[in-house]
Amino acid sequence: MQSGFTRQQASALTGLSCRQLDYWRKTGLVIPQQQTAGGHSRYGFIDLVVLRAARRLLDADISLQRIRKCLQSLARFLPASKHPLAELSLVVTGDVVLVFHGERAFDALTGQEWVFPIAELAAEVEKLQQPPPQQGELFTAEKHPGVRA
């Protein structure tokens, strides 16, 4: 019984070239969890998940350099447990990769979180309409929107 995937197997299973796996290992992007006595690579389950994630990011035209940073933060989540995976999602857009963990969204690169609900803004504004019942002609406001372009 084997304890991991060889470079070639990992390549076949992820669609990445051996050259890439080598380079990625050498540069620390994805280092196989195990090694044979002779010093040969043996990729583990998590490795494959990460490799496939990287593959998809590449397909989405995310540069390797950006992926490097992304995987770092992704690595912070993966080790956790098995459940989190189900709650984990990646959102990839033109320029950014976000890691979603439940309700929260983190920039996979900076790790910063920046989410805010529109409803919150609406609530704030709404609150401003009622309170100031002052100079009988200033505030009184209207309710309805007629949105602009």
Next chain:
Amino acid sequence: MQSGFTRQQASALTGLSCRQLDYWRKTGLVIPQQQTAGGHSRYGFIDLVVLRAARRLLDADISLQRIRKCLQSLARFLPASKHPLAELSLVVTGDVVLVFHGERAFDALTGQEWVFPIAELAAEVEKLQQPPPQQGELFTAEKHPGVRA
């Protein structure tokens, strides 16, 4: 009884300068929903929500030009109804603004959607571990279409 906020009120309520409101109006970023007979601006409820959203984006170091594009897509959601607001969220990161509507995430700029769950990847990999109980040698064929350009 009036129907809207004056420039100065809007300024006070959003923290934006009158100069900005003027410029934004002139350049079409946020055009007051109404006008007085004399041609003076009267900002409406939605205007304030949009202005405050813009304000927060500015605070997050999103450039005005980017905000211009963001608000365009935001405008596509706001007009909808009243409920959506509660489900709407903005995620702002270094480079991108995403509009979240329920489960979906849209790039506020391009409108493209690109989300994928990690669990999915894990499931795929997991499926690959069980089936191949073959000749103790190695995998024969590759599953993947192969290489990208």
Next chain:
DNA sequence: AAACGACAAAAAAGGGATTTCTTGTCATTT
């Protein structure tokens, strides 16, 4: 007040050249 116009400083976007990073391919070694 609010709108306008003008001038200037600050911020952001663009463009082009240069440098660094990735990946393929091939040969050699373990």
Next chain:
DNA sequence: AAATGACAAGAAATCCCTTTTTTGTCGTTT
């Protein structure tokens, strides 16, 4: 096979300079 090393093409990032946007401040006008 897998790991290494080397050469080269292509992709991406970085830097620097120029152009465009934004915003503040002043004066005038409505």
